[in-house]
Amino acid sequence: MAWKPRVIVFTCWCSSSGVDQAGFEGFTYPPNVSTIRVPCSAIINPSLIVKAFEKGADAVLVTACRPSELRSVAPSRITEARVSLLRRLLKTIGVEEDRLRILWISSNEGGLFSREVSRILGEVERLGPLNIGGRMVEQG
Amino acid sequence: MRRVTVVLCTCCSTLLEKIDFDRLRSVFSSSPLVRRVLITDSLCEKNACENLGLKDDGRIVVAACSSRLLEAAFGKPSLVEFVNIREQCAWACGSREEATLKAIRLVKGGVQKALRVSQPPGVEGLKITREALVIGGGIAGVRCALDIADAGYRVYIVEKEPSIGGVMAQLDKTFPTLDCSICVEGPLLSEAGRNKNITIIPNAEVVEVKGRVGDFKVRVRVNPTYVDPDKCNGCGECVNVCPVYQPNKYDADLKPVKAIYCPFAQAVPLKYVINMDHCVECGLCMKACTRAAINLGDEPKNVELNVGAIVVAVGSDLFDPRLKPEYHYGEYENVITNMEFERIICASGPTGGVLLRRDGKPAKRVAFIQCVGSRESGPGIEECSYYCCAASMKEARLILEHDREARVFIFYNELRAFGKGWEDLLYRRCLEEGVVFIRSRPSEIRRIGNGSLQIVYEDTLTGRRGELEVDMVVLALGFKPSWRMVELARRLGVTVDKHGFIQEAHAKMKPLETRVRGVFVAGTCHGPRDIVESAVEGSGAAALVTSLFRRSSLRLPEAAEVSAEKCTGCGRCLSSCEYRAIVREGDKVRVLESVCNGCGACLATCPQEAITLGNWGLEQLAPQVSAMLED
Numbered sequence: 001m002a003w004k005p006r007v008i009v010f011t012c013w014c015s016s017s018g019v020d021q022a023g024f025e026g027f028t029y030p031p032n033v034s035t036i037r038v039p040c041s042a043i044i045n046p047s048l049i050v051k052a053f054e055k056g057a058d059a060v061l062v063t064a065c066r067p068s069e070l071r072s073v074a075p076s077r078i079t080e081a082r083v084s085l086l087r088r089l090l091k092t093i094g095v096e097e098d099r100l101r102i103l104w105i106s107s108n109e110g111g112l113f114s115r116e117v118s119r120i121l122g123e124v125e126r127l128g129p130l131n132i133g134g135r136m137v138e139q140g
Numbered sequence: 141m142r143r144v145t146v147v148l149c150t151c152c153s154t155l156l157e158k159i160d161f162d163r164l165r166s167v168f169s170s171s172p173l174v175r176r177v178l179i180t181d182s183l184c185e186k187n188a189c190e191n192l193g194l195k196d197d198g199r200i201v202v203a204a205c206s207s208r209l210l211e212a213a214f215g216k217p218s219l220v221e222f223v224n225i226r227e228q229c230a231w232a233c234g235s236r237e238e239a240t241l242k243a244i245r246l247v248k249g250g251v252q253k254a255l256r257v258s259q260p261p262g263v264e265g266l267k268i269t270r271e272a273l274v275i276g277g278g279i280a281g282v283r284c285a286l287d288i289a290d291a292g293y294r295v296y297i298v299e300k301e302p303s304i305g306g307v308m309a310q311l312d313k314t315f316p317t318l319d320c321s322i323c324v325e326g327p328l329l330s331e332a333g334r335n336k337n338i339t340i341i342p343n344a345e346v347v348e349v350k351g352r353v354g355d356f357k358v359r360v361r362v363n364p365t366y367v368d369p370d371k372c373n374g375c376g377e378c379v380n381v382c383p384v385y386q387p388n389k390y391d392a393d394l395k396p397v398k399a400i401y402c403p404f405a406q407a408v409p410l411k412y413v414i415n416m417d418h419c420v421e422c423g424l425c426m427k428a429c430t431r432a433a434i435n436l437g438d439e440p441k442n443v444e445l446n447v448g449a450i451v452v453a454v455g456s457d458l459f460d461p462r463l464k465p466e467y468h469y470g471e472y473e474n475v476i477t478n479m480e481f482e483r484i485i486c487a488s489g490p491t492g493g494v495l496l497r498r499d500g501k502p503a504k505r506v507a508f509i510q511c512v513g514s515r516e517s518g519p520g521i522e523e524c525s526y527y528c529c530a531a532s533m534k535e536a537r538l539i540l541e542h543d544r545e546a547r548v549f550i551f552y553n554e555l556r557a558f559g560k561g562w563e564d565l566l567y568r569r570c571l572e573e574g575v576v577f578i579r580s581r582p583s584e585i586r587r588i589g590n591g592s593l594q595i596v597y598e599d600t601l602t603g604r605r606g607e608l609e610v611d612m613v614v615l616a617l618g619f620k621p622s623w624r625m626v627e628l629a630r631r632l633g634v635t636v637d638k639h640g641f642i643q644e645a646h647a648k649m650k651p652l653e654t655r656v657r658g659v660f661v662a663g664t665c666h667g668p669r670d671i672v673e674s675a676v677e678g679s680g681a682a683a684l685v686t687s688l689f690r691r692s693s694l695r696l697p698e699a700a701e702v703s704a705e706k707c708t709g710c711g712r713c714l715s716s717c718e719y720r721a722i723v724r725e726g727d728k729v730r731v732l733e734s735v736c737n738g739c740g741a742c743l744a745t746c747p748q749e750a751i752t753l754g755n756w757g758l759e760q761l762a763p764q765v766s767a768m769l770e771d
Binding site: 006008016017019020021022023024026027028029031032034035036037038039040042043044045046047048051052055056057075078082114 | 206207208224226227228229230231232233234238239241242245246249716718738739740741743744745753756758761762764765766768769
């Protein structure tokens with residue numbers, strides 16, 4: 001069987017509804033996407049994301065509320081800042097930064113989630129498997 | 141060793157064609173981490189948990205539809221971990237094989253998480269003290285206190301003045317019907333005074349609030365009145381002998397009272413107080429008092445209250461017209477505020493209800509200027525102040541009721557007669573009675589001889605500029621909360637908006653609640669309102685308080701916790717909290733449990749990992765992630 005990337009998606013409470021909506025409306029997306037629901041995107045500790053890569057994830061996605069839809073934009077902005085910092089860190093250790101993404105998904109945007117996830121998986125597939133342990137050895 | 145029970149739901153057998161449940165059963169039955177695997181076809185059915193015999197199973201992984209739908213069926217929080225194998229798996233996968241593999245992966249993650257969750261502590265069975273505190277004894281506060289008291293609960297009213305009554309007690313008449321204000325409110329005040337369930341604490345202010353919904357500890361400072369309220373029977377002998385006069389705040393400082401005084405005849409409680417700013421301590425009142433109630437050495441007292449709910453009904457101050465120098469308030473004696481007007485036109489006021497100027501001449505030509513301190517970008521607020529159009533039209537009619545020969549002008553911006561009966565009883569009557577409406581925000585008031593005034597304006601309907609000579613100008617002031625409100629808000633932990641009004645939890649869905657659970661608002665403290673709406677809100681807040689008190693126990697959302705040992709007080713978490721639930725305490729931080737909504741935004745900001753939130757830590761989530769990536 002051809003290699004398929006393994007993806008972990010952290011969904012905040014509200015965007016988890018959006019992911020539900022995708023199934024509800026019959027939008028399919030690749031099965032090797034595992035979702036983990038958390039109360040708020042800002043709860044996601046960067047070390048959790050690193051852990052996912054270390055354990056074999058080829059990509060990690062974070063879905064969060066659109067900042068424009070929040071009463072206060074704080075949590076989504078916190079997450080955005082963390083993710084962009086982490087992307088730079090990943091790059092410095094030789095991991096393609098596009099393996100970590102943040103997606104703004106409202107609770108009704110199932111179609112958008114399905115489209116975006118499929119598109120990102122296509123990109124990750126082209127990047128190939130991420131053997132983070134091996135790469136770190138290579139770099140010395 | 142900890143083990144979990146795996147419950148798989150086929151969603152009325154609809155998922156059977158999407159997922160191979162037998163394969164799931166065999167995978168998990170052989171796992172050492174799993175106690176047993178149950179397959180059911182409708183977990184959402186009533187009593188499903190009892191029917192499956194899950195009562196003693198402890199840790200459970202439920203693989204079914206979205207937990208959004210299912211959580212309620214499981215009632216109270218227990219060690220249940222939900223895995224969505226319907227919307228996020230069966231319905232989102234192209235084939236049965238794919239969906240089955242994905243379901244196995246998701247459930248594996250769920251098992252790892254379920255092994256590590258712990259029962260959320262202290263979220264249930266919290267004590268409720270079934271007594272309420274109402275801060276402010278205006279119409280909103282009194283209405284609220286009466287409703288709570290009538291439901292059978294004890295209420296404390298903390299009032300900063302010597303008597304409850306608030307602004308409504310100072311008004312002459314109320315709109316639109318022009319009925320006497322104190323005649324309507326007075327009976328309500330004495331009812332509150334007589335009610336066995338109501339304790340009125342006058343001359344007092346809230347200085348400290350601690351605790352959470354259901355169990356607030358409130359410290360109230362009672363300012364000295366120098367008269368023992370338990371001994372004073374309101375006979376008034378002391379007033380007869382007191383040699384000192386002072387302006388009465390109740391009469392907008394227009395009418396003198398003695399230094400020992402009772403603000404108004406209908407005051408509740410009807411007790412005398414001494415204003416030490418004016419008292420000369422001659423001691424004559426002490427000799428006159430037959431009950432030895434007067435103690436000139438009186439000192440502030442602290443009262444500790446333990447209440448389950450707090451209603452903030454402190455009202456709002458009015459805009460300070462001195463901030464509008466073009467109107468020369470305080471400089472030209474015949475430019476007055478609408479509150480001063482109410483006292484002058486009132487039969488019990490300084491002039492016995494005759495509209496006189498300071499120089500004793502009758503005011504024959506009176507102009508009202510609307511929107512002073514509201515609907516502007518200057519020192520006031522941008523919002524409409526709600527009450528003033530109706531109030532000025534009412535006052536215009538009062539002038540004409542007293543003196544048919546008088547001429548009344550109203551300088552308005554937009555005339556807003558939106559309330560019930562306002563169009564007919566106020567606007568149409570004003571037109572019939574000859575009130576002149578001029579659409580303008582006057583640019584200046586000038587003084588011309590004998591105390592008369594000249595208003596310089598541009599009529600924005602015709603574009604013509606004009607000057608109008610009048611005897612008296614009444615400024616219709618907008619609401620503007622004072623700094624005291626900000627101080628009180630800080631003590632309560634509630635927030636204020638940019639104007640200083642208290643911020644509601646949600647303007648439409650939770651209009652009488654604040655961000656602090658158990659703290660409610662009513663009346664003008666959270667925005668401009670009139671009497672009717674303030675009273676309605678008082679009753680509304682009372683309904684919220686009583687429904688809180690009717691519950692047997694309280695449940696709060698999971699709150700973040702800070703480990704005092706690990707916290708270094710760096711403060712990085714403070715700005716991450718959308719609800720401002722984290723506060724500094726000493727050299728550490730503390731989470732206000734009544735404010736925290738359990739979002740967890742603070743967790744990842746902590747370099748010490750000192751903050752935890754229930755079952756959402758690395759400890760629980762990292763194994764879940766690992767398990768999902770195992771194969």
